[in-house]
Amino acid sequence: MGLLRYAVRRLLQAIPVLLGIVTITFFLSNAIPGDPVDIMLGASPGQAQKEAIQAKFGLDKPLWVRYINYVGDVSPIWLTMTDSFPYVAPEFGVDLGRSIHFRAPVSRKIMERLPVTLLLMGSAFAFAIATAVPLGVISAYRRNKPTDHVSRVVALVGVSTPSFPAEVDGAATQGDVVVTAGHHLVLPTIALGTLQMAAITRIERSAMLEQLSQDYVRLARAYGISDRTILRKHAFRPAQLPVITIIGLQLTAAIGGAVLTETVFEINGMGRLIITAIDALDYPLIMGTTIVFGLVFVIGVIATDISYAYVDPRVSYGEREA
Amino acid sequence: MSSDETILEVEDLKTQFFTEEGVVRAVDGIDFDVRHGEIVGLVGESGAGKSVAVQSILRLIEEPGAIVGGEIRYKDDLLFGLEAEADDPEERTEREEMLTQTEMRKRIRGREIAIIFQDPMESLNPVYTVGSQIEEFIGLNREVSGDQARDIAMETLRDVGIPEVEARYDDYPHQFSGGMRQRVLIAMALACEPDLIVADEPTTALDVTVEAQILNLVDDLQARYDTSLVWVTHDMGVVAEICDRVNVMYLGEVVEQAPVDDLFHDTKHPYTSKLLASLPRPDRTVGELDSIGGVMPEAINPPSGCRFHSRCPEAREVCAEVHPDERPSAEAGGDHTVACFRDDAFDVGYWDSPPIETEAGGGFEASLTAGEGESR
Numbered sequence: 001m002g003l004l005r006y007a008v009r010r011l012l013q014a015i016p017v018l019l020g021i022v023t024i025t026f027f028l029s030n031a032i033p034g035d036p037v038d039i040m041l042g043a044s045p046g047q048a049q050k051e052a053i054q055a056k057f058g059l060d061k062p063l064w065v066r067y068i069n070y071v072g073d074v075s076p077i078w079l080t081m082t083d084s085f086p087y088v089a090p091e092f093g094v095d096l097g098r099s100i101h102f103r104a105p106v107s108r109k110i111m112e113r114l115p116v117t118l119l120l121m122g123s124a125f126a127f128a129i130a131t132a133v134p135l136g137v138i139s140a141y142r143r144n145k146p147t148d149h150v151s152r153v154v155a156l157v158g159v160s161t162p163s164f165p166a167e168v169d170g171a172a173t174q175g176d177v178v179v180t181a182g183h184h185l186v187l188p189t190i191a192l193g194t195l196q197m198a199a200i201t202r203i204e205r206s207a208m209l210e211q212l213s214q215d216y217v218r219l220a221r222a223y224g225i226s227d228r229t230i231l232r233k234h235a236f237r238p239a240q241l242p243v244i245t246i247i248g249l250q251l252t253a254a255i256g257g258a259v260l261t262e263t264v265f266e267i268n269g270m271g272r273l274i275i276t277a278i279d280a281l282d283y284p285l286i287m288g289t290t291i292v293f294g295l296v297f298v299i300g301v302i303a304t305d306i307s308y309a310y311v312d313p314r315v316s317y318g319e320r321e322a
Numbered sequence: 323m324s325s326d327e328t329i330l331e332v333e334d335l336k337t338q339f340f341t342e343e344g345v346v347r348a349v350d351g352i353d354f355d356v357r358h359g360e361i362v363g364l365v366g367e368s369g370a371g372k373s374v375a376v377q378s379i380l381r382l383i384e385e386p387g388a389i390v391g392g393e394i395r396y397k398d399d400l401l402f403g404l405e406a407e408a409d410d411p412e413e414r415t416e417r418e419e420m421l422t423q424t425e426m427r428k429r430i431r432g433r434e435i436a437i438i439f440q441d442p443m444e445s446l447n448p449v450y451t452v453g454s455q456i457e458e459f460i461g462l463n464r465e466v467s468g469d470q471a472r473d474i475a476m477e478t479l480r481d482v483g484i485p486e487v488e489a490r491y492d493d494y495p496h497q498f499s500g501g502m503r504q505r506v507l508i509a510m511a512l513a514c515e516p517d518l519i520v521a522d523e524p525t526t527a528l529d530v531t532v533e534a535q536i537l538n539l540v541d542d543l544q545a546r547y548d549t550s551l552v553w554v555t556h557d558m559g560v561v562a563e564i565c566d567r568v569n570v571m572y573l574g575e576v577v578e579q580a581p582v583d584d585l586f587h588d589t590k591h592p593y594t595s596k597l598l599a600s601l602p603r604p605d606r607t608v609g610e611l612d613s614i615g616g617v618m619p620e621a622i623n624p625p626s627g628c629r630f631h632s633r634c635p636e637a638r639e640v641c642a643e644v645h646p647d648e649r650p651s652a653e654a655g656g657d658h659t660v661a662c663f664r665d666d667a668f669d670v671g672y673w674d675s676p677p678i679e680t681e682a683g684g685g686f687e688a689s690l691t692a693g694e695g696e697s698r
Binding site: 238 | 380382427428430431432433436437439441444445446447448449450458459462463494496507510514
């Protein structure tokens, strides 16, 4: 089946991308000045103690050995040396290592934090799409009328506001950190979603405007199709391609935004985890969180590409034309 | 087949576009009618206002354009008509019996008058199947069930010569060639069973062999479905092929109107003659085609007098001063009308007026120098 094969192929293509993420993040984080053990032990540690801890986390080995070991650890399949014939054996499973700072497995920390961040990002996107799409459509339909101007100003303000200031107002209104997500999610969602909403509104509007002047939309009008149906169907569906593109691209902005939002609203998600990791120069934790963010992004891009083909029959899953 | 009953009557239609550069008088007072079972041609160069004229009939003109005057009658309905306001004779408002946009949509568009656009590649929605698009229009414009609509769509597609209709029904437009897409558009128009089809240069985007097929098809189907057609084109060859009567348009005006044979054999207007002369003909070998000198002036600020005088080989002083209205030709008589002082229907002293220098002979170079005096 075309769709399944396409998805599998895209996932395989993602392997080099993830390897690239691992490589770059590994060397970049190791290039940060400072030493995690120094941070851990404070001002004047004993030499022996320092060496012992370095050995415990494998930090005494040369950089390239640590790199190869790490790639081996995070790969689902890898070959390890054994003492007996054939001297290598397959090793299965992903091991993200132990966090230096938390003194716990990185994977456990991520599993704790990831659902929170996914919930935040998911609700932010849901909020953004649910408001931006109708706003953009109405704006295009009432182009150059007051409704259009208002929604364009809203979009302009939204797109010019970094997620940080938008949050400050919200942060002031909430006294202490509450655990219950429900109503607590509202402000972070709006803070993170506003930026996406603004970008999507603008693209939706221009894409709809372009569609409304297409011959096939004019033809639909000429055959007595109502404006409503044209907006909902004839112009809407072909207009969604650029919108899907921008939603896919906004994923990166949303990941960056999540880090800020979580910090400001004191949400214990992936964003705060990565900040803590960098503060502590916790190499395994930096790597682990970055890889997971990378994975989220890659999956987002693949989902984007698959939805292209769903919206536009001219996009095939790389098969020959029927 | 024709019962001489006039189904569409356009009178003094004026459609203008209000742009930043000024008011573009795209259609400036044209008259024409269409009788039952007839193919009426609307001919002219690019920019003559043909497309705007036919879109005005369906009231599809969008901002910044608007129909500003005249009357359009279709059977017993008034598609457009203004009347003077009681307390302010300057102010003109829409007449009460004029159809509203909703009535236009529900009763006229698709149901009574269908349109075929110029570019078959752009006229079908790329994200819906060909079959579903026809079906939707049929469902909307005819009192039939979904299954019936599907049957009608299939049958009409077969009629217009789409091979293997069952297999191709659920294909998308990009899987069809240009000629096939144009057939689909014709099928769309026919399937709604309108009494009038407006075809806006439907074969211009096609190559000549496909064009010939389509013209034969239309000729054949028109007789079978007993539909009237308004055929917009710039190609006199196409006119000769299918039209019964022809309106020649120049710069927003109709300059000559005649049954097709009269137009070709007893041409009255110099513009029509020039259009005919610019047509390649297999029975004559010429070194160079006789093109019409100069370019059509802009409709923002049309030339004074006869609008064609700046490019007319026969222009005299009077042509630049007085505007000729369209009158029945004194020489040809009958159905033949013309807007040229050379015809005896006019008495403005054309023959005593001295000839003037125009762009007609000099082509491009002359148009550069002559262009200085006029417009802007």
